[in-house]
Amino acid sequence: xxxYTICVILxxxxxxxxxxxxxxxxxxxxxxxxxxxxxxxxxxWQELFLGADSLLINDASVTPDAETMKxxxxxxxxxxxxxxxxxxxxxxxxxxxxxxxxRFYDNKVNVANIYSxxxxxxxEIFTGKTGLSVASNDKIFNNNTNVLTYxxxxxxxxxxxxxxxxxxxxxxxxxxxxxxxxxxxxxxxxEAETAGASLINEVxxxxxxxxxxxRHDRLTFLAAREYLEQHQPKVMFLGxxxxxxxxxxxxxxxxxxxxxxxxxxxxxxWHWIQTTPGYKDNTTMIITTDHGRGRRESKxxxxxxxxxxxxxxxxAIVGPHIQPAGEIKQEQQLFQKQIxxxxxxxxxxxFQTDHAVAKSIPLH
Ligand SMILES: [Zn+2]
Numbered sequence: 001x002x003x004y005t006i007c008v009i010l011x012x013x014x015x016x017x018x019x020x021x022x023x024x025x026x027x028x029x030x031x032x033x034x035x036x037x038x039x040x041x042x043x044x045w046q047e048l049f050l051g052a053d054s055l056l057i058n059d060a061s062v063t064p065d066a067e068t069m070k071x072x073x074x075x076x077x078x079x080x081x082x083x084x085x086x087x088x089x090x091x092x093x094x095x096x097x098x099x100x101x102x103r104f105y106d107n108k109v110n111v112a113n114i115y116s117x118x119x120x121x122x123x124e125i126f127t128g129k130t131g132l133s134v135a136s137n138d139k140i141f142n143n144n145t146n147v148l149t150y151x152x153x154x155x156x157x158x159x160x161x162x163x164x165x166x167x168x169x170x171x172x173x174x175x176x177x178x179x180x181x182x183x184x185x186x187x188x189x190x191e192a193e194t195a196g197a198s199l200i201n202e203v204x205x206x207x208x209x210x211x212x213x214x215r216h217d218r219l220t221f222l223a224a225r226e227y228l229e230q231h232q233p234k235v236m237f238l239g240x241x242x243x244x245x246x247x248x249x250x251x252x253x254x255x256x257x258x259x260x261x262x263x264x265x266x267x268x269x270w271h272w273i274q275t276t277p278g279y280k281d282n283t284t285m286i287i288t289t290d291h292g293r294g295r296r297e298s299k300x301x302x303x304x305x306x307x308x309x310x311x312x313x314x315x316a317i318v319g320p321h322i323q324p325a326g327e328i329k330q331e332q333q334l335f336q337k338q339i340x341x342x343x344x345x346x347x348x349x350x351f352q353t354d355h356a357v358a359k360s361i362p363l364h
Contacts, residue, residue: 022323026341026360030321031348034283036269037237037339039125040262041118041167042244042303043289045109045314048089049102049327051081052256055297062252062301069253073260085259088267089316093287097318098364099327106331109313111291112358113336116303116310118244121290121336122173128340128357139172145353147340149179151235154349162231164224165239166215174237184223185239187215196226214241217258221265225272232278235347240265247293250301284319284346288339315339317363319346325364334361 046053052073057063075081083090093099101109113120113130119137124130126146134142152161161181163174168186170176176183184190187208189201200223207216217240224238240262246254266287273279294300295309303310313336337358344351345360 022325022364023362024364025362026345027350029346029363031346032282032284032319032321033347034234034236034273034279035319035343035347036235036273036283036285037125037343038266038269038285038287039122039237039239040243040259040287040289041239041241042247042291042293043259043262044293044300044309045101045103045312046295047082047085047256047259048314049082049104050078051075051083051085053252053297053300056252056300057256059252059297062250064253069256073256085256086263088263088270089287092270093266093285093316093318094326096324097285097316097322098325099314099316100332100334100361101312101314102327102329103312105327105329107328108332109288109315109334109336110311111313111336115305116291116307118167118290119169119173122170122239124335124337125288125290125339126174127355128337128351129355130337137169139169141172141177142175144355146174146179147343147351147357148174148181148235148237150351150353151344151347151349152179152181156349157234157347160232160234162224162227162233162235163237163239164220164227165237166217166220166241167239168213168215170239184227185215186213190223190227193230194226197223197230200226214245217242217262217265221268225269228272235343238269243289247301252300281320284317284322286315286317286339286343286346288315288336289313290336315361317342317346317361323364328364 063069073084111121113124120134123134127144148161151157163183165185170185171183174183187204190197192198242258246258273283291303292310292312293303294307299307338361341351341357341360351357
C-alpha cells in the first residue's frame with residue numbers, strides 16, 4: 001500500500017506538469033477546412049457520462065417499460081452503461097477527440113447565461129456572449145452578430161454556411177432575415193432540387209401539424225444530409241431537438257431512445273464525412289447541448305433558472321488535428337460562450353465583431 005502511494009505521488013509529480021503544458025488555445029491547432037456543429041437540446045451530462053439513471057429507469061411513471069429499456073441500456077458499471085446508450089460517441093468521438101463536462105472529475109461546463117433555457121443558450125453558443133435581455137424563447141430576431149454570420153462574410157466561407165434545425169425558433173436566434181445564409185427549421189420544406197429532397201418535403205408535409213414547433217430530428221438530419229450531398233457546405237449547424245421534447249413529456253424511455261438515435265445520426269454523419277472527398281480527414285465536429293436539466297430525480301424533466309443543475313452542460317470536439325485526449329479528467333471550468341470563438345479558431349479564423357467575444361476553449 002505504502003509503495004503504491006509513493007508510486008502514485010511520483011507519477012502525479014512527473015505527469016501533471018506535462019499534461020498542463022499540452023493545453024493550447026484552439027487557434028494554435030492546425031485548422032481543418034470544414035466544421036460541423038451538432039447540438040441535442042437539453043441532454044444532460046449525467047446521461048452522457050453515466051448512461052441511464054438507476055432511479056429514473058426503474059420508475060414506471062417515467063419509464064413505462066423498464067424491462068426492455070434495461071435490456072438495452074442498463075449495466076451496473078457506468079462506463080459500460082454510457083457505451084450502451086451512445087456507442088459511437090464513446091468509441092469514436094471520445095476515442096479520437098476530447099470530451100468535457102464530467103463533473104465527477106471537477107471538469108465542468110456551464111452555460112454563462114442565467115436563464116438555462118434554449119434561446120439564451122444557443123445565443124450564447126453562437127454569439128460568444130450572454131445578454132440579460134435575451135431571456136425568453138420568443139420569436140424575436142436576434143440583433144447580436146453570430147459566428148456563423150461572421151464566417152459567411154469571410155471570403156473563404158461565403159455561401160458555404162448552412163443551418164438545419166428541428167426547432168423553429170432558430171431563424172430568429174440566428175437572424176435569418178439578415179445573416180445571409182440558409183436556416184432550414186421546423187417543418188420548413190427544402191428546395192426540391194432532387195428526388196430525395198422532394199421526398200423529404202412530401203413526408204414532412206404529411207407529418208406537419210400547426211402545433212409542432214419541433215420537427216422530427218430524423219427529418220432534420222435527412223434534409224441536412226441531402227443538402228450536404230448537393231451543396232457541399234463547409235460549415236454546417238445541425239440542431240436536434242427531440243431529447244428536450246421527450247424530457248418535457250416526462251418520458252425517460254423516449255429521452256434515452258432519442259439520445260441513442262442522435263448517437264446513430266452522428267455516426268452516420270461521421271461516416272459520410274470520412275467517405276467523402278474534401279471532407280475526409282478535413283472536418284472537425286463540435287457536439288454539445290444548450291442547457292442542462294434538473295439534477296434531482298423529481299426535476300429531471302424540467303430546466304430553467306429555478307431548477308438546480310440546469311446550467312450544467314458538456315461538449316465534445318473531434319477532428320483531424322484534435323489530440324485524442326478522450327474524457328478530460330482534470331479540474332477545469334468552461335463556459336458555453338467559449339464555443340463561438342472556438343468554432344472560428346478551428347477554421348483558422350478569428351471571430352471579431354461589435355461585441356466582446358469570450359475566448360476559445362483551451363484544448364489538450
Ligand atoms: Zn426545454
